[in-house]
Amino acid sequence: AATAAGSLTRPARAQIFPGQQQFLPQLTIAVNVTLSGPLQKYGQEVVKGVQAAVDEQNRFNAPISHVWGLRSLDDRNDPALAGANANVAAADFNVIGMIGNLTAPMTLAALSRYANVGFAVIVPTVTADAVTKRGFHNVYRLPAKDSTAGRLFASAALEGKRGVNAVAVSFDGDYGSDVASGFVDRAKTEHRAAQSLLFPLRSTDPAEAAHTILDRSPNYVFLAGKTTELGPIAQALRVAGYTGEFGVSDGFYNSDTIATYAKTLDGAYVASPMPPIDRIPSAVQLVTDFEREVSQITTQSAFGYAAAQLLIAAAHRNNATNRQSLLFSLQSGGTFTTLVGQFSFNISGDPLIPNIYLYTVSSDGFKFARPAIRTGFVF
Missing domain, CATH: 3.40.50.2300 (Response regulator)
Known part of the structure; x- marks a missing residue:
């Protein structure tokens, strides 16, 4: 009951050809973060960033085969719920990748569940060394570890x-x-x-x-x-x-x-870990569009945006339409360009060139x- 109450689904706000959206399947990114209590502001910023990236993809890259959507899951800063939310996402066959969590304890509590259900998970803000020390090969962290x-x-x-x-x-x-x-x-x-x-x-x-x-x-x-x-x-x-x-x-x-x-x-x-986004020559228009959606860009929203960019790019790289093919795309390596930097990953899931x-x-x-x-x- 707690899991169901803690889950909130937000549909993609796609901008495509009139009348076509209803016929296109949706690929969904699940975001498992804290959305209630003292930390809710930071979790909401991550969700805003992911939603902005999803909207950007649907708006400016006219979908032919599918649209992108977001499903947010509130872990309530509860380790048991953080892990259970991975199963909630796995029961939704539209969900092909995960972004989470907000804090180190919640991330560590959910890691084995993500692995058990076969999700690639992008860790947007947690820097604790332990996240990439446990031998999971489905975890990809954006910021440099501590x-x-x-x-x-x-x-x-x-x-x-x-x-x-x-x-x-x-x-x-x-x-x-x-x-x-x-x-x-x-x-x-x-x-x-x-x-x-x-x-x-x-x-x-x-x-x-x-x-x-x-x-x-x-x-x-x-x-x-x-x-x-x-x-x-x-x-x-x-x-x-x-x-x-x-x-x-x-x-x-x-x-x-x-x-x-x-x-x-x-x-x-x-x-x-946050670059000065006004000094990124390749992201001027992207930043303008992003600011219009979220009003003020924060570290959490920027890394949420980048995490979604990475999942979307990995899916496009090998036409992934399910969690297994998306994970395979990420495990195949390569470099991904995002708002906050260019990323390729070592076998542990940390950035190959951290900064x-x-x-x-x-x-x-x-x-x-x-x-x-x-x-x-x-x-």
Whole structure:
């Protein structure tokens, strides 16, 4: 009963020749994300992005054999429901691919179900290393995984700096420690002094943590975690006399960082999987059309859009009309161009050439600085 109540179907809004739509079969993309509770805003953004890509495909690529549609499924941030929704989608024979989930626990809870029913699943926003460590060959993740993001950040942010003594700080929660480990590993590979500090989330006083960090005499502090958790430590470090540089992970790429910590983190690099879409020469018209549909493009809507683009492109590549042929198309390899980057995948399902984008923190917001890897995708 909970599964049925949690499911919401949205038909494709196709724009094709008058009178023809009713005779065309529909290929459906299911989106299994959290659409209720505190996280519903972010899940709804993913759905908006997928719907925009579906509409774009139906509107500007006149369908001859089928139209594309979307079915959204609310996992309610419940692991049991996240897995059960895969079975709900599998019972709908129009559904040929999945996009999901919104958080790491929900994604991990659903992975085996996706595999059991033979769905290719595109993971649009979850960066936890564990997602692609479980040996499933039907999972394709768009953003760089946490440890890779940490390594990319270290290479880009520390480039050209001499005499670096870096400390990577994280909590023992669900996000941050893998990013910090990746940062330290890469810094050491490049012969820089670096170490990590892992604090208990439930019992850490920011002032005490700041003194522990300063005992290591750093001149570069990398905060690998979330604004709400590590922001107070950044402030405590400044109060305690720290005058060195900060770098922060993508958990800080949000409006709270600017509203609360812009002065503390002024000039710091912040990582994000989100490219500066106004600097993508190949996507100018696409961005204009997308903004018209969603009003404001967010990281969640952009990666939802890209996930749908990838599934649609894979289906067209070998005329896939069911979940088995779509999965085969993705497993056959190749490169797919999307709004947020060009993707090909390794055997684990991670991007073959992962990337992150560095922005600087200022009181006016985030200002694009550089990609970690310069590919020519953005200028």
